[in-house]
Structure formats: C-alpha cells, structure tokens
Amino acid sequence: GATDEGCDDDNDDYCDSKLGLTASSTCPKSTPFGGKGDDCDDGKTTVNPGRVEVCNNIDDNCSSGTDEGCDDDNDDYCDANMTVFNKPDTCSKTNGGATGGPGNDCDDTSAAVKPGATEICNGVDDDCNGTTDDGLSAVNSDCPGVDWTKGVCKAAGVNSAATCGGKSGWGCNYAAIPLYEASTETGAYCTDSKDNDCDGLTDESCP
Numbered sequence: 001g002a003t004d005e006g007c008d009d010d011n012d013d014y015c016d017s018k019l020g021l022t023a024s025s026t027c028p029k030s031t032p033f034g035g036k037g038d039d040c041d042d043g044k045t046t047v048n049p050g051r052v053e054v055c056n057n058i059d060d061n062c063s064s065g066t067d068e069g070c071d072d073d074n075d076d077y078c079d080a081n082m083t084v085f086n087k088p089d090t091c092s093k094t095n096g097g098a099t100g101g102p103g104n105d106c107d108d109t110s111a112a113v114k115p116g117a118t119e120i121c122n123g124v125d126d127d128c129n130g131t132t133d134d135g136l137s138a139v140n141s142d143c144p145g146v147d148w149t150k151g152v153c154k155a156a157g158v159n160s161a162a163t164c165g166g167k168s169g170w171g172c173n174y175a176a177i178p179l180y181e182a183s184t185e186t187g188a189y190c191t192d193s194k195d196n197d198c199d200g201l202t203d204e205s206c207p
Helices: 151-156 187-191
Strands: 162-164 170-172
Touching: none
Parallel strands: none
Antiparallel strands: 162 170
16 A cells, blocks of 8 residues: 555655654655644645745745745835745735746835835935935925025025935035125125125125
8 A cells, every 4th residue: 555645745855734744754854843744735846844935925935924024114015135926915016927036125124115215315225226315306404504595595506515425414515505605795795796695685794
C-alpha cells in the first residue's frame, strides 16, 4: 500500500497542515505544528513555510497572516520593497500586474509618503517619483521676514529670496530681492521712487 498518501500532494517537501504529523520522509522540511503539518495550502508549490511573502491576497509563507509587510503604514499603497501581483486588497492602489512587479510606496513607514502626495520642502521624496524636493515654489509664509504684498518685495515675489534647504526647510536670502533695502531708504534708493523696504511707503526717509 501507499505510505503517507495526502501528506504532500504538491511535492514541496512540506506536510499538509490538515494532517497529523510526527515525522515523515515524505515531507522532511516540515516541523510539526500542534501535531500537524505546516503547509497551509498543499495544492500549491508556491505556498509553504519556506516561501517569501508577496502581496497577492495569499498567505504565501503559512504564517497565519496574509500579505504581511505589504502596507505597514496603511495608506493603501504597497511597499516598494515587496513584490506585488495585481491589486491586492491590503494595498489596492498599487497594481503589480499579473506577472508581478515592485510596490510603489517608497517609505512604507509613513502614510504621508506615497505616490500622489504633495511634495514639500523637507528632504523627503514625498510623492515617490524618485526625486526629492522637486517642482517646489515657496509661498509668502515660508519667508516671513518681509511683507510680500508691498513694494519691491511684491514685484519680485517670494521665490526671488527662497531656496529649499532640504531637511532644514526653506532658507530666505532677502538681499537677493532686486532693489530691496532692509531698513530705511537712503542714497540711491531715494531717487528711484520705489518702496524699497516693503513697508508701503515710498522714499519716506529721503530729504
């Protein structure tokens, strides 16, 4: 008669978790788990305790969890370090296709970082496009040292002074504003009929 029939139908050397197990040469890679085998799907060679988990709605490694590690930050995008098949439930905004591909969440520890996120000046690739702090424009509040609604400051705009410094945020070089004078309008600034200090007044300190 046959020996250990049904113990390893997929011939991957792991015993069916539905069957009792003590020791068997039919499935030598199995470690008895609660007196049973440890292959949670004995019909698939791609599922057993020796497999690496991928994102595919299947418990590939028989750990009693499905797609663990695929979306640790719960933002619906799959970890870029994981292999993804189609659109798994746990990270359905990623589509790895039928043959599988990498996830597209470049930092699966932060829900703020994902494809489609707004890029900000912080030294982080917020939108996972492969580039850090790209395509940015400062807003007036990023450089609060002058009134950007008045005088030469308004004419030049905040991006004349603002530079993204990565993790340190926006840096502001007010001296780069054309025709700007920080305190009082003196010397040549007295004859240009411009609001050089951006206080709403023109040539107020001039004789």
